[in-house]
Amino acid sequence: xxxxxxxxxxxxxxxxxxxxxxxxxxxxxxxxxxxxxxxxxxxxxxxxxxxxxxxxxxxxxxxxxxxxxxxxxxxxxxxxxxxxxxxxxxxxxxxxxxxxxxxxxxxxxxxxxxxxxxxxxxxxxxxxxxxxxxxxxxxxxxxxxxxxxxxxxxxxxxxxxxxxxxxxxxxxxxxxxxxxxxxxxxxxxxxxxxxxxxxxxxxxxxxxxxxxxxxxxxxxxxxxxxxxxxxxxxxxxxxxxxxxxxxxxxxxxxxxxxxxxxxxxxxxxxxxxxxxxxxxxxxxxxxxxxxxxxxxxxxxxxxxxxxxxxxxxxxxxxxxxxxxxxxxxxxxxxxxxxxxxxxxxxxxxxxxxxxxxxxxxxxxxxxxxxxxxxxxxxxxxxxxxxxxxxxxxxxxxxxxxxxxxxxxxxxxxxxxxxxxxxxxxxxxxxxxxxxxxxxxxxxxxxxxxxxxxxxxxxxxxxxxxxxxxxxxxxxxxxxxxxxxxxxxxxxxxxxxxxxxxxxxx
Amino acid sequence: xxxxxxxxxxxxxxxxxxxxxxxxxxxxxxxxxxxxxxxxxxxxxxxxxxxxxxxxxxxxxxxxxxxxxxxxxxxxxxxxxxxxxxxxxxxxxxxxxxxxxxxxxxxxxxxxxxxxxxxxxxxxxxxxxxxxxxxxxxxxxxxxxxxxxxxxxxxxxxxxxxxxxxxxxxxxxxxxxxxxxxxxxxxxxxxxxxxxxxxxxxxxxxxxxxxxxxxxxxxxxxxxxxxxxxxxxxxxxxxxxxxxxxxxxxxxxxxxxxxxxxxxxxxxxxxxxxxxxxxxxxxxxxxxxxxxxxxxxxxxxxxxxxxxxxxxxxxxxxxxxxxxxxxxxxxxxxxxxxxxxxxxxxxxx
Numbered sequence: 076x077x078x079x080x081x082x083x084x085x086x087x088x089x090x091x092x093x094x095x096x097x098x099x100x101x102x103x104x105x106x107x108x109x110x111x112x113x114x115x116x117x118x119x120x121x122x123x124x125x126x127x128x129x130x131x132x133x134x135x136x137x138x139x140x141x142x143x144x145x146x147x148x149x150x151x152x153x154x155x156x157x158x159x160x161x162x163x164x165x166x167x168x169x170x171x172x173x174x175x176x177x178x179x180x181x182x183x184x185x186x187x188x189x190x191x192x193x194x195x196x197x198x199x200x201x202x203x204x205x206x207x208x209x210x211x212x213x214x215x216x217x218x219x220x221x222x223x224x225x226x227x228x229x230x231x232x233x234x235x236x237x238x239x240x241x242x243x244x245x246x247x248x249x250x251x252x253x254x255x256x257x258x259x260x261x262x263x264x265x266x267x268x269x270x271x272x273x274x275x276x277x278x279x280x281x282x283x284x285x286x287x288x289x290x291x292x293x294x295x296x297x298x299x300x301x302x303x304x305x306x307x308x309x310x311x312x313x314x315x316x317x318x319x320x321x322x323x324x325x326x327x328x329x330x331x332x333x334x335x336x337x338x339x340x341x342x343x344x345x346x347x348x349x350x351x352x353x354x355x356x357x358x359x360x361x362x363x364x365x366x367x368x369x370x371x372x373x374x375x376x377x378x379x380x381x382x383x384x385x386x387x388x389x390x391x392x393x394x395x396x397x398x399x400x401x402x403x404x405x406x407x408x409x410x411x412x413x414x415x416x417x418x419x420x421x422x423x424x425x426x427x428x429x430x431x432x433x434x435x436x437x438x439x440x441x442x443x444x445x446x447x448x449x450x451x452x453x454x455x456x457x458x459x460x461x462x463x464x465x466x467x468x469x470x471x472x473x474x475x476x477x478x479x480x481x482x483x484x485x486x487x488x489x490x491x492x493x494x495x496x497x498x499x500x501x502x503x504x505x506x507x508x509x510x511x512x513x514x515x516x517x518x519x520x521x522x523x524x525x526x527x528x529x530x531x532x533x534x535x536x537x538x539x540x541x542x543x544x545x546x547x548x549x550x551x552x553x554x555x556x557x558x559x560x561x562x563x564x565x566x567x568x569x570x571x572x573x574x575x576x577x578x579x580x
Numbered sequence: 581x582x583x584x585x586x587x588x589x590x591x592x593x594x595x596x597x598x599x600x601x602x603x604x605x606x607x608x609x610x611x612x613x614x615x616x617x618x619x620x621x622x623x624x625x626x627x628x629x630x631x632x633x634x635x636x637x638x639x640x641x642x643x644x645x646x647x648x649x650x651x652x653x654x655x656x657x658x659x660x661x662x663x664x665x666x667x668x669x670x671x672x673x674x675x676x677x678x679x680x681x682x683x684x685x686x687x688x689x690x691x692x693x694x695x696x697x698x699x700x701x702x703x704x705x706x707x708x709x710x711x712x713x714x715x716x717x718x719x720x721x722x723x724x725x726x727x728x729x730x731x732x733x734x735x736x737x738x739x740x741x742x743x744x745x746x747x748x749x750x751x752x753x754x755x756x757x758x759x760x761x762x763x764x765x766x767x768x769x770x771x772x773x774x775x776x777x778x779x780x781x782x783x784x785x786x787x788x789x790x791x792x793x794x795x796x797x798x799x800x801x802x803x804x805x806x807x808x809x810x811x812x813x814x815x816x817x818x819x820x821x822x823x824x825x826x827x828x829x830x831x832x833x834x835x836x837x838x839x840x841x842x843x844x845x846x847x848x849x850x851x852x853x854x855x856x857x858x859x860x861x862x863x864x865x866x867x868x869x870x871x872x873x874x875x876x877x878x879x880x881x882x883x884x885x886x887x888x889x890x891x892x893x894x895x896x897x898x899x900x901x902x903x904x905x906x907x908x909x910x911x912x913x914x915x916x917x918x919x920x921x922x923x924x925x926x927x928x929x
Contacts, residue, residue: 090762094769098778105782217914221906223858223878225865226899229885237889511768519773523862527885537774538866541781549778557769564768 076572083568087561096141098553099546103137108162108544130164131545144550158554162545170536171551177429178532179559181448182521185455186514186563193460194506197467199267201502202494204472207266212464219461224520228454228527232425235450240421246299248290257287301413304406306347309399313340316398320391323495325384335380335388336395339373343399346372354407357437362404369396408445411438415446422446426529451524458520459513466509467502474502500574507571511564518556640843643919650915653908660905664724667717681718681875687711693893708893710884720897723877726870728905730791730860735853737795742802743845747833749803750810760807764800772797776859777868785871790863794856802848809841843920850913854906861902877902 107113108131112124127133132140147157158167200212248256265279293299304312317336325332346369347354353361373396377389416422418435422442429444474480475498483497518533525534533552540548634642644650669675687709693716694703707716749757767775775797783789813819814837822832838845861878863869870876872883877898884894 086765090765091769093762094766097766098770098775101775101778101782105778217907217910221854221858221903221910223861223865223881223899223902223906225862225878225885226881226902229881229888229895230899233888515768515771516773519771522771522773522777523866526866537777541777541868544781552774553770556771556774560769560771 079572080565080569083565087564091557091561094557095145095550095553099141099144099550100137102541102544102546102549103140105541106544108133110544126164127162130160131162131547140546144546148554158551159547161540161547162543167547167551170548171555174531174533174536175555177530178521178525178534179555181451181455181524181530181532182514182517182559184448185452185459185517185521186510188452188456189459189463189513189517190510192456193463194467194503196460197464198471198494198499198502200464201468201471201475203267203269206269208263209468211263211266212468216461216465219457220465222458224454224458224523225527227457228451228524231450231454232527235453236423236425240423243299243416243422244420246294246297248294253287253290253294256290257283260286300416302409304402304409306344309347309402309406310340310344312402313343313395313399317391317395320394322491324387324391326489326491329384331380331382332384332388332391335377335392338376338380339392339395340399342372342376343369343396343403347403354403366400369400372396407438408441411436411442415439415442419443423450427531447528451521451528451530454524455517455520459517462509462513463506467506470505471498471502474498477501504571504575507567507574510567510570511560514563515560518560640919644915647915647918649911650918653911653915656904656908657912660724660901660908661728664721664728667721668725670725677718677721679715679718681714681722682873683714685709685713685715687713691716691891707897708891710894711887711891716894716897719875719880720877720901723875723880723898724901724905726787726874726876727857727860727878727902730787730794730870730876731853731856731905733788733791734794734798734856734860735849737792738799738802738852738856739845739849741795742799742848743806743838743841745799746803746806747810747838750807751814751829751833751837757807760800760803764804767800773859773862776863777866780863780868785869785874787870787874787876790860790869794859798852798856798859802845802852805844805848806841809844810837813837813840843917847913847917847920850909850916854909854913857902857906857909 109124109127112120112127115123117123132143135143144159147159150157156168158171161167161170196212200209203209261279261283264282265275268278269275270278293302314337317340318333321327321329321332321336327333346365350365353365357365370393373392374389377392378385380392381388414435415438418433418439419430423446424430427447429447433440433443435443480493480497483493488497521532522534522537524530525532526538533555536548537552540546540552665673665675667675667677668681688704691705691709691711691713693706693708694701695706696703705715705717707720709716710719745756745760749760776794779793779797780790783793810833819832819836822836827836860869860876861881864871864876864878865882867882870879872879880898881895881902884891888895
């Protein structure tokens with residue numbers, strides 16, 4: 076396994092190097108960096124030209140300039156990077172540090188969300204082939220495939236930011252909107268859960284009533300401005316996650332795993348009281364510490380309940396504990412939505428990745444950058460979700476038709492075991508290979524999205540650099556995104572080897 | 581009563597050694613089979629010889645023309661193309677729309693579009709006017725024309741390049757294959773959009789250089805697909821047979837192998853066109869694609885994105901046309917895939 080990883084790493088480094096030579100060359104070739112000054116009638120134009128030639132080493136041929144850049148980058152080994160100066164003489168390294176953070180945050184979040192949601196939708200669509208849900212997912216995937224990124228981004232900026240800000244000032248949901256939402260929920264759940272006509276009608280009816288009641292209740296208590304979950308809902312969410320995980324992993328019959336999950340929820344509730352002070356006013360290290368404690372507690376609980384199924388019990392407990400932790404964080408975030416609105420009456424600004432000089436308690440600070448992340452993340456997720464759901468559906472359908480799945484069914488295994496143990500793992504193998512390509516696509520998408528939402532991220536850096544025919548910023552962009560892509564590719568390869576033992580050589 | 585388990589006596593004429601069943605013995609194995617074969621218990625499908633039988637090509641064509649989504653998409657695509665070409669004309673061919681996309685005029689009714697579906701009114705400015713009074717219908721049609729030209733040029737060039745390189749890589753292996761695979765790896769570290777942006781910048785804003793540059797970056801996907809198909813086809817018996825009688829490699833590639841990969845190539849070419857429409861508009865939006873004074877759908881959105889709150893139609897029309905073209909091309913590709921390879925479509929279940 077180690078040799079496999081090392082070999083992949085070597086190949087990746089080589090490609091990264093060749094790519095950098097190629098990109099540097101075509102960037103230098105793409106235009107004349109002094110064009111605007113040549114046409115300029117300013118008196119200082121010759122001095123400016125002089126300065127620009129000095130900043131960009133324009134007197135050297137391109138390979139010497141590349142060599143200067145490469146030796147600067149090579150000094151990163153001693154943590155002393157020198158990425159050179161851009162055409163105006165500003166240091167690229169400092170600009171890069173600020174830009175990289177916001178872009179990588181955006182792209183990573185979008186990738187993870189797209190994989191989780193897309194793969195889930197694909198599996199559900201494949202299991203319920205030719206149902207209303209399948210057709211809806213297929214059509215949505217085609218629609219998302221065909222959407223121009225920038226167009227969606229501008230639309231979301233209008234409706235998700237400007238109109239939402241207007242709405243949140245005095246939030247109210249009309250009766251028609253409530254009914255439409257309730258019907259949508261009902262239709263989705265009914266076609267998802269399947270069954271005969273009567274069962275579908277019952278599922279749809281019940282979920283419509285519940286959704287309608289929930290929205291009306293939220294509306295009447297002013298939940299949109301003062302939302303919260305509260306401990307009972309947190310426990311409910313975590314318990315639901317635990318039961319779902321137990322069901323997927325071993326089925327309803329195995330009580331031990333089930334009890335392990337429930338004990339984890341109980342321990343979480345105790346922890347909630349013990350650490351309440353930290354939870355309300357945390358810092359990032361404290362949050363990490365608490366998360367670590369809950370994971371350790373989950374492992375211990377899984378260990379003691381597990382017996383013969385110790386491994387599964389531990390994994391289910393960890394999953395449940397993670398769900399509990401996220402529900403708690405969500406609860407705190409929601410509680411601080413009101414205070415955040417007081418500090419920032421129009422919460423989603425259309426420009427930038429966070430408001431400068433924002434001050435407030437920890438969780439409102441999280442809202443400040445988190446709320447800016449929502450719209451770009453939605454854009455990127457929606458676009459790459461389509462690919463994942465289509466590929467997963469096709470791959471799942473292919474796997475379900477295999478002989479070993481028919482064998483599994485014919486020897487009387489339950490549908491749950493057939494799908495989760497025999498079909499799913501094999502269907503996921505081809506998906507890992509598209510992760511790498513998709514990540515590259517997402518970075519391209521991020522360039523466009525950042526332009527629309529006015530982020531000072533990597534995308535803006537690349538775009539400005541290219542417009543000035545300045546290889547410095549372009550190569551800095553490449554350095555970060557290329558390395559990130561290689562890293563993602565590695566993760567995908569390891570996941571591949573983990574899922575498919577045949578290639579662990 | 582003779583014992584049935586005992587073999588018949590030799591010479592009695594009932595040893596059952598003859599391959600021809602005894603017509604008078606209803607219990608013989610052969611007799612039972614021949615009696616059942618033609619009846620309803622057969623596992624063979626009954627072939628209705630009264631119906632017309634179709635060739636491979638006819639079957640594909642029939643499947644394609646019966647695909648409702650693909651047909652609607654084809655209709656829409658033809659409609660958009662005809663509209664774009666006939667309304668403002670192409671080159672020296674005059675169009676039926678009287679207004680020119682470069683001419684400014686007085687803004688009437690705040691530039692609001694005069695098109696309405698109910699009651700159906702076409703009006704003076706069906707798509708409205710922009711802030712200097714240019715007719716937006718003519719402008720959008722010009723943009724559509726340019727975007728479609730680029731997309732189809734890139735589609736054709738990419739298909740040619742990708743097919744030839746993929747076939748060479750798959751048939752001869754060796755260094756061509758190695759280079760192809762390394763170039764594919766390159767696209768993992770340099771996103772397609774970034775590479776296209778750098779090349780688009782050097783093309784200087786004209787549509788023909790841009791189309792050539794975009795073709796240079798978008799052929800790898802098809803080349804990989806074709807290579808995969810060729811790799812498996814070259815091991816087949818008909819290729820061995822052709823090699824045995826001394827057919828030249830190029831003849832094998834073009835006459836024996838590539839016709840068998842036609843389905844993959846056509847489907848992939850369609851999907852490339854959809855990708856290129858989106859890629860070109862994204863590039864023009866960023867400022868690295870088509871540049872003013874020429875126009876394209878992406879450039880139109882980029883130019884007018886800030887007037888969304890005052891003149892939303894300047895934003896909606898080009899966006900909806902891009903979406904419509906990309907969506908219909910994708911559905912067309914799906915229909916073609918079903919026609920060539922009906923395994924995944926419902927009709928075969």
